[in-house]
Amino acid sequence: MLRRCGLRAVALALVASVVGCGGGSSGPPVLNWYAPPDNGAYQKLADRCSRASGGAYRVKVSVLPTDASGQREQLVRRLAAKDSSIDVMALDPVFVPEFAEAGFLRPFDPGEAAALTEGMLSSAVESSGWRNRLVAAPFRANTQLLWYRKSVAAAAGLDLSRPVDWDEVITAAEKTHKTVAVPAKRYEGITVWVNGLVTGTGGAIVRDVEKGVDLKPTLQEGGSGRRAAEIMRRLGRSSAAPVNLATSIEDDTRTTFQSGSGGFMVNWTYARGAAVEAVADGQLAREVLDDYGWARYPRTDAGNASRPPFGGIALGVSRYGRHTAAAVSAVRCAGSLENQITYMLESKETTAKAAAYDDPRVREALPMAGLIKESLEQAGPRPRTPYYNDVSASVQRMYHPPAGVDPNTAPRETDDLITGVLHDKVLL
Amino acid sequence: MSTVSTAEAAPRHKKPRGQLDHAQRMRRTGWMLSAPAVAIMILVAIAPLVDAVWLSLFHKRLTTPDANSFAGLSNYWVVLKDPLWWTDVWTTLALTVATVSVEFVIGFGLAHLMQRALHLRRSLRTIVLIPYGIVTVVSAYAWRYAFDPSTGFVNDWFGIDIAWFDHRWSALFVIAVSEIWKTTPFMSLLLLGGLIQVSPDVQEAARVDGAGPWQRLTRVTLPIMKQAVLVALLFRTMDAFRIFDAVFVMTGGANDTETVSFLAYRQLVSRTALGLGSAISVLLFACVLLIAFLFIKLFRTDVSKLGSPT
Numbered sequence: 249m250l251r252r253c254g255l256r257a258v259a260l261a262l263v264a265s266v267v268g269c270g271g272g273s274s275g276p277p278v279l280n281w282y283a284p285p286d287n288g289a290y291q292k293l294a295d296r297c298s299r300a301s302g303g304a305y306r307v308k309v310s311v312l313p314t315d316a317s318g319q320r321e322q323l324v325r326r327l328a329a330k331d332s333s334i335d336v337m338a339l340d341p342v343f344v345p346e347f348a349e350a351g352f353l354r355p356f357d358p359g360e361a362a363a364l365t366e367g368m369l370s371s372a373v374e375s376s377g378w379r380n381r382l383v384a385a386p387f388r389a390n391t392q393l394l395w396y397r398k399s400v401a402a403a404a405g406l407d408l409s410r411p412v413d414w415d416e417v418i419t420a421a422e423k424t425h426k427t428v429a430v431p432a433k434r435y436e437g438i439t440v441w442v443n444g445l446v447t448g449t450g451g452a453i454v455r456d457v458e459k460g461v462d463l464k465p466t467l468q469e470g471g472s473g474r475r476a477a478e479i480m481r482r483l484g485r486s487s488a489a490p491v492n493l494a495t496s497i498e499d500d501t502r503t504t505f506q507s508g509s510g511g512f513m514v515n516w517t518y519a520r521g522a523a524v525e526a527v528a529d530g531q532l533a534r535e536v537l538d539d540y541g542w543a544r545y546p547r548t549d550a551g552n553a554s555r556p557p558f559g560g561i562a563l564g565v566s567r568y569g570r571h572t573a574a575a576v577s578a579v580r581c582a583g584s585l586e587n588q589i590t591y592m593l594e595s596k597e598t599t600a601k602a603a604a605y606d607d608p609r610v611r612e613a614l615p616m617a618g619l620i621k622e623s624l625e626q627a628g629p630r631p632r633t634p635y636y637n638d639v640s641a642s643v644q645r646m647y648h649p650p651a652g653v654d655p656n657t658a659p660r661e662t663d664d665l666i667t668g669v670l671h672d673k674v675l676l
Numbered sequence: 677m678s679t680v681s682t683a684e685a686a687p688r689h690k691k692p693r694g695q696l697d698h699a700q701r702m703r704r705t706g707w708m709l710s711a712p713a714v715a716i717m718i719l720v721a722i723a724p725l726v727d728a729v730w731l732s733l734f735h736k737r738l739t740t741p742d743a744n745s746f747a748g749l750s751n752y753w754v755v756l757k758d759p760l761w762w763t764d765v766w767t768t769l770a771l772t773v774a775t776v777s778v779e780f781v782i783g784f785g786l787a788h789l790m791q792r793a794l795h796l797r798r799s800l801r802t803i804v805l806i807p808y809g810i811v812t813v814v815s816a817y818a819w820r821y822a823f824d825p826s827t828g829f830v831n832d833w834f835g836i837d838i839a840w841f842d843h844r845w846s847a848l849f850v851i852a853v854s855e856i857w858k859t860t861p862f863m864s865l866l867l868l869g870g871l872i873q874v875s876p877d878v879q880e881a882a883r884v885d886g887a888g889p890w891q892r893l894t895r896v897t898l899p900i901m902k903q904a905v906l907v908a909l910l911f912r913t914m915d916a917f918r919i920f921d922a923v924f925v926m927t928g929g930a931n932d933t934e935t936v937s938f939l940a941y942r943q944l945v946s947r948t949a950l951g952l953g954s955a956i957s958v959l960l961f962a963c964v965l966l967i968a969f970l971f972i973k974l975f976r977t978d979v980s981k982l983g984s985p986t
Binding site for chain 1: 735738739740741743747750751754755758760761824825826827837839841842927928929930931939942943945946947948949951952956
């Protein structure tokens, strides 16, 4: 009897779920918005847009993995199978060309594009397009800053009110027996670092990206890959290298920076916001937060202005979603100035909307807003190719661990590896 | 033994016709009953395997659907001549040999302990099994955090300052330790099953005949539980050769700690290079088949010799 009841319950549940699916179509369409995990700000933004739509749609946030590669893997897997349950996806800009080339993204028509790019930073707009069309909407823009402990910089006599270069920073840390923390695990962080160093000399990791697999790897050009290797090797072998340099991700570098050995750190803009929260939670001493200083990303060489990394999120509308028109309106809603400012204050993440940085509320919450805007305007984007993942993984393989990078061989070997990998001649 | 079976088989031929038909009918019913299961097996096991072999003959990318071309066996050639494949094969072999041999020794000890324990036998077995009940990813994280130089306690305990995951062999050491900790219970449980088959009388007889503990172990206990040892080692070796989770969590394959499964995963899932990735998967499958083949061969000859009186 009991067993039969159990069976009935299961059957009822199945029927209910089927009815539930069918019933969904009578209410407003539910847009599935895939986004990285955050502090809940996405959901608030989604709710605001759902309300603003006046019942035209309801946005539901689904959470993606934490790291960019994991996010890409999940989305690629689903979209390659034409999964219709994705309507809007938060994409790391480096994957926009790949998704566009694969036909996963619904391109925006010129009218939509004009509205979606209005008032957005040019670096964010550039990284949202592919083959002269806007295929994703600029949303979040992020950059790395040089974070320093004011006390350490003062003790080392390093003046950070003027541009500094990597060698100066490492020397200052060595002098004061402190560390320079950089996210340098063998993951995307390595590519961000190499790209920052290479573009800082005026070079690029690859050129001619529109040629697909026949693009041209250019780390050997002008010695840019060599200079990058020299700096990474120097830090890797210096007393200023944190013990876990070669395995650290962003949060590990923050731990190092906030510890007794902390001196300098290269990290994304979220670092100070996270420290403020940690102080509020009683996990971090107030003095450490007060000691936080920030400056522009270090120069590779004294002669060239630095090209800070560009990161962030672009919003793509899936070609396979059932409600693309509603998805486009949701994306437009998310990109409005007021929503961007509110979202920025709630999420502590920085926006692609240029005007938001001049808003007094943002200026108050983000004392370094001006520096972030300047960094984003002069950022050095990572290679824009549909094969970004292969290019990046090649760089990660040859430029890791930092202490083991050989400036004489790494640039040539990386160039050869990229060419071989793209033509299915070498494993990666 | 063989005479008995022929004696039994002989009269079967003389059975009346109706009974033979009955046997045939039974067999047919048997096939019909198992047909759904066989069909499902073909669907979930054989079909993907055939698909993987087929895919491995193409240059194919998931994200550039228009740029596919027939590659013949060139994907296999690319894999087999690439030093990365061989590095990964050696890493995997090293991990397999290290973990399975240590697990065997410890597992055997634990099995003995579980068999011999007079008190709390049930609690002991439960306690021994706990690590095996923990999800591999969770245990891998636990070990990773324990050995992490900034947040872990291992360096603190031993007063050392080692970046465990920055070097190949220290990282492989931690991976091996976590694997051993996690799967020794499985090994010991399988071995316990074999150990129970060894009757105390046989042990007693050997003792009376003047066999020392070592002789009793190698000449009596191990030969009798040969099947259990084979199953335990075979299962664990095939399992260990496909190691993925611990490497994924602890090093992400950095510093030459990548294993063959991880390589296949990266080509297939991260790079979406379906051709190359399938070639690696097929080669991995071949390796596992080879391991099974070698084990069965090896045990038939060597261990049976061990058991036979000389």
